[in-house]
Amino acid sequence: MRTKHSLLLSLLSLLFFFLPHSHSQSQDGSPNTTGYTCSANQSSVFTYPCQTYAFYRTRAPNFLDLGSIGDLFSVSRLQIANPSNVTFPNTTLAPNQPLLVPISCSCNSVAGNLTPNANASLSYNEFNPSPNTTTSISYANITYTIVAGDTFFLLSTSSFQNLTTYYSVEIVNPDLVPTNLSIGATAYFPVFCKCPNRTQSNFLITYVIQPEDNITSVASFFGSSENLIVEVNGNNFDPYTTIFIPVSKLPVLSQTSVVTPVSSNGTKEDKGKVIGLGIGLGICGILLGLLIGLWVYREKKWKKRELARERDEEKLGEKGGKVKGVFGKGVDLNLLAADVSDCLDKYRVFGIEELRAATDGFDEKWVIHGSVYKGYIDGGLHAIKRMKWNACEELKILQKVNHGNLVKLEGFCIDPEDANCYLVYEYVENGSLSSWLHDVKKDKLSWKTRLRIAIDVANGLQYVHEHTRPRVVHKDIKSSNILLDSSMRAKIANFGLAKSGHNAITMHIVGTQGYLAPEYISDGVVSTKMDVFSFGVVLLELVSGREAIDGEGKLLWKSVEGILEGTEEVKETKVRGFMDGVLLRETSSMESVMNVMGLAVACLHRDPSKRPSMVDIVYTLCKSDELFFDVSEDGLSPRQVSAR
Numbered sequence: 176m177r178t179k180h181s182l183l184l185s186l187l188s189l190l191f192f193f194l195p196h197s198h199s200q201s202q203d204g205s206p207n208t209t210g211y212t213c214s215a216n217q218s219s220v221f222t223y224p225c226q227t228y229a230f231y232r233t234r235a236p237n238f239l240d241l242g243s244i245g246d247l248f249s250v251s252r253l254q255i256a257n258p259s260n261v262t263f264p265n266t267t268l269a270p271n272q273p274l275l276v277p278i279s280c281s282c283n284s285v286a287g288n289l290t291p292n293a294n295a296s297l298s299y300n301e302f303n304p305s306p307n308t309t310t311s312i313s314y315a316n317i318t319y320t321i322v323a324g325d326t327f328f329l330l331s332t333s334s335f336q337n338l339t340t341y342y343s344v345e346i347v348n349p350d351l352v353p354t355n356l357s358i359g360a361t362a363y364f365p366v367f368c369k370c371p372n373r374t375q376s377n378f379l380i381t382y383v384i385q386p387e388d389n390i391t392s393v394a395s396f397f398g399s400s401e402n403l404i405v406e407v408n409g410n411n412f413d414p415y416t417t418i419f420i421p422v423s424k425l426p427v428l429s430q431t432s433v434v435t436p437v438s439s440n441g442t443k444e445d446k447g448k449v450i451g452l453g454i455g456l457g458i459c460g461i462l463l464g465l466l467i468g469l470w471v472y473r474e475k476k477w478k479k480r481e482l483a484r485e486r487d488e489e490k491l492g493e494k495g496g497k498v499k500g501v502f503g504k505g506v507d508l509n510l511l512a513a514d515v516s517d518c519l520d521k522y523r524v525f526g527i528e529e530l531r532a533a534t535d536g537f538d539e540k541w542v543i544h545g546s547v548y549k550g551y552i553d554g555g556l557h558a559i560k561r562m563k564w565n566a567c568e569e570l571k572i573l574q575k576v577n578h579g580n581l582v583k584l585e586g587f588c589i590d591p592e593d594a595n596c597y598l599v600y601e602y603v604e605n606g607s608l609s610s611w612l613h614d615v616k617k618d619k620l621s622w623k624t625r626l627r628i629a630i631d632v633a634n635g636l637q638y639v640h641e642h643t644r645p646r647v648v649h650k651d652i653k654s655s656n657i658l659l660d661s662s663m664r665a666k667i668a669n670f671g672l673a674k675s676g677h678n679a680i681t682m683h684i685v686g687t688q689g690y691l692a693p694e695y696i697s698d699g700v701v702s703t704k705m706d707v708f709s710f711g712v713v714l715l716e717l718v719s720g721r722e723a724i725d726g727e728g729k730l731l732w733k734s735v736e737g738i739l740e741g742t743e744e745v746k747e748t749k750v751r752g753f754m755d756g757v758l759l760r761e762t763s764s765m766e767s768v769m770n771v772m773g774l775a776v777a778c779l780h781r782d783p784s785k786r787p788s789m790v791d792i793v794y795t796l797c798k799s800d801e802l803f804f805d806v807s808e809d810g811l812s813p814r815q816v817s818a819r
């Protein structure tokens with residue numbers, strides 16, 4: 176078995192031009208598991224999914240700070256700092272510091288059987304798990320974006336420190352060709368984990384055995400017992416195998432003294448630590464210096480502008496003197512630091528140079544529209560939005576939200592030079608829904624796709640309305656703020672006008688003609704129901720393919736008044752007249768279209784309290800979706816089934 180594997184590895188080494196050195200390393204034993212099986216059914220004693228931890232060591236040069244480790248595992252710095260006994264602002268650590276990284280462990284079925292095909296005459300990328308068997312393996316699904324030079328092997332053995340193996344990565348990413356990873360592609364890294372059985376300890380910490388470890392030292396380090404460890408893992412304690420350490424409580428990691436299983440040699444460590452501390456302090460110093468400098472600079476500038484600003488604000492008429500942007504006037508240094516560090520925890524802070532490089536100095540040709548640019552950062556495409564200081568309000572709102580149907584904020588950049596704030600988002604490949612509906616050059620969307628988009632948007636809105644405290648109102652839902660990804664799934668973008676807080680009154684009417692709810696225009700009432708109204712208009716656009724406001728200024732929503740009055744036949748005739756011609760040619764979608772029209776009309780009710788909530792809307796749309804699939808069995812595509 177071992178020779179077969181070394182052969183496979185040699186093959187791999189050749190493929191990736193490995194140094195002979197790393198090849199010889201793989202011979203002293205390579206982790207060769209494809210994963211740990213699990214069963215997650217109701218009758219099982221195991222409690223999938225669960226929250227657990229992976230043991231990770233800081234490593235030079237790339238993984239010495241909580242930020243980069245957090246980014247790798249998609250968790251915040253704070254989420255690592257707390258269980259790891261690291262004082263939070265201390266984000267730069269010495270090499271080999273022990274950390275506990277929180278992961279969500281779930282039981283996932285993968286296609287194929289789990290014995291890797293180690294037939295040496297088969298080339299590496301022909302590794303072919305059987306397509307009609309499925310096995311469940313437990314892992315934490317970590318999303319990773321491929322950058323130049325990445326290979327599954329290097330990533331699993333270095334960045335992920337053998338918490339996964341390339342065999343397993345291959346199985347979980349059947350769509351990616353391991354020898355031809357394209358930069359910017361998304362890979363899922365299965366970080367091994369296990370959930371405890373109901374009678375067991377509270378956690379199973381994922382740990383990779385180090386050459387200097389023995390079971391006694393590991394058990395004592397984690398405050399577990401040898402027997403329990405053997406019970407869970409069997410007797411294989413070869414170096415670099417993953418084991419699961421049962422503990423009833425998290426071990427308290429000591430970050431200052433030399434940790435036994437982690438290091439075999441003290442002197443080098445301590446030097447590293449001193450250097451690490453030096454670097455840490457240096458970075459903190461620089462950051463503090465920058466912040467103070469920034470603040471002093473802003474303060475000066477504001478003194479000059481204060482009068483002008485005050486006049487401006489009166490004009491805007493925003494009532495209640497609400498806190499301005501992150502760097503609003505009168506903000507003291509502490510507040511400023513707190514605000515930024517809050518974001519630092521969750522987001523990457525980009526340097527202005529990095530953004531300039533990505534966009535050729537904000538060159539015209541990188542403009543997506545308005546002040547939104549696209550650019551490659553670390554090999555991946557991103558959308559970069561430039562705005563003025565007070566637009567950092569959007570940052571505050573986006574900090575609170577995280578949902579698959581909302582465009583994801585990756586980070587931000589503050590440029591004190593020209594008082595601009597830049598937000599860096601994920602790039603959504605297929606552009607806006609508006610362009611798909613109204614641009615004659617594009618293929619027409621099928622009703623199924625449109626319905627799916629409506630459900631995605633409704634899900635995203637339901638999330639911002641129901642799962643944020645205080646509630647967030649988007650205030651600018653329209654087809655051009657709905658973006659479509661590569662598989663035509665929708666994401667809501669542009670929280671630039673969004674407001675935290677429900678049932679507020681504003682005198683400052685913003686938004687887009689054609690989508691604005693009447694009560695908002697007349698009385699300035701801001702509530703989640705104004706988003707419901709705008710969503711109703713988007714539904715009309717989806718059904719009709721027409722614009723929310725036409726060339727003559729006629730409102731789309733006004734044109735459907737009374738459309739659902741009369742007998743079934745009359746109604747259907749009227750709706751057919753309103754529908755996008757392309758949809759008329761599709762068979763069997765009429766019933767679903769009528770349902771959506773009914774919903775749209777309800778959303779457009781003049782009385783906001785009579786409009787349905789997003790929760791009702793999601794429910795109704797999903798029902799409509801089912802109905803549609805019931806009647807068009809043949810049109811059922813696998814993706815749409817799995818999406819449900």
Ligand SMILES: *[C@@H]1O[C@H](CO)[C@@H](O)[C@H](O)[C@H]1NC(C)=O
Nearest residue numbers: 176204205206207208413416
């Ligand atoms: C590789 O797998 C085989 C069984 O499949 C096992 O006997 C062997 O110990 C494994 N090697 C290592 C280094 O884990």
Ligand SMILES: *[C@@H]1O[C@H](CO)[C@@H](O)[C@H](O)[C@H]1NC(C)=O
Nearest residue numbers: 200204205206332336337415
């Ligand atoms: C992962 O395992 C390989 C052996 O397969 C070893 O050479 C490498 O050093 C390990 N990586 C880490 C970070 O321990």
Ligand SMILES: *[C@@H]1O[C@H](CO)[C@@H](O)[C@H](O)[C@H]1NC(C)=O
Nearest residue numbers: 213214215216217218219220
């Ligand atoms: C649940 O899992 C157990 C253990 O894997 C298996 O024996 C049993 O048949 C499963 N039950 C169902 C309903 O799938």
Ligand SMILES: *[C@@H]1O[C@H](CO)[C@@H](O)[C@H](O)[C@H]1NC(C)=O
Nearest residue numbers: 261262265268269431451452
């Ligand atoms: C900060 O990190 C350094 C380097 O790892 C460590 O020596 C120091 O104890 C840490 N300080 C706190 C307060 O955690």
Ligand SMILES: *[C@@H]1O[C@H](CO)[C@@H](O)[C@H](O)[C@H]1NC(C)=O
Nearest residue numbers: 292293294295296297298301
């Ligand atoms: C390895 O694969 C080749 C080609 O698929 C096949 O001819 C050969 O019999 C296989 N060897 C083993 C030991 O399975």
Ligand SMILES: *[C@@H]1O[C@H](CO)[C@@H](O)[C@H](O)[C@H]1NC(C)=O
Nearest residue numbers: 287288304305306307308309
């Ligand atoms: C797997 O599918 C193929 C055809 O797709 C079939 O011939 C074979 O019997 C299947 N194997 C098993 C184990 O079901």
Ligand SMILES: *[C@@H]1O[C@H](CO)[C@@H](O)[C@H](O)[C@H]1NC(C)=O
Nearest residue numbers: 283284316317318347348363
């Ligand atoms: C991993 O998570 C992503 C979303 O975060 C999901 O799209 C993907 O299907 C997941 N993969 C597996 C194998 O669970």
Ligand SMILES: *[C@@H]1O[C@H](CO)[C@@H](O)[C@H](O)[C@H]1NC(C)=O
Nearest residue numbers: 351352354355356357358360
């Ligand atoms: C690698 O992938 C790219 C696109 O993903 C493709 O154009 C190219 O032909 C592939 N190269 C090889 C050698 O398969």
Ligand SMILES: *[C@@H]1O[C@H](CO)[C@@H](O)[C@H](O)[C@H]1NC(C)=O
Nearest residue numbers: 220221372373374375376406
């Ligand atoms: C669950 O844990 C208990 C105690 O550790 C053990 O005796 C039992 O065999 C475990 N059950 C399963 C299904 O692993």
Ligand SMILES: *[C@@H]1O[C@H](CO)[C@@H](O)[C@H](O)[C@H]1NC(C)=O
Nearest residue numbers: 387388389390391392435436
């Ligand atoms: C385990 O390692 C420790 C030192 O790290 C040593 O004192 C102990 O004897 C070792 N135990 C075994 C069983 O090898």
Ligand SMILES: *[C@@H]1O[C@H](CO)[C@@H](O)[C@H](O)[C@H]1NC(C)=O
Nearest residue numbers: 260261262427428429430431
């Ligand atoms: C937590 O870390 C601090 C230094 O970072 C250390 O002084 C303290 O002993 C650690 N706590 C425990 C219980 O080890």
Ligand SMILES: *[C@@H]1O[C@H](CO)[C@@H](O)[C@H](O)[C@H]1NC(C)=O
Nearest residue numbers: 387438439440441442443444
């Ligand atoms: C520590 O490393 C030095 C060289 O770096 C070596 O001479 C010494 O023997 C090592 N000590 C231990 C305990 O391994």
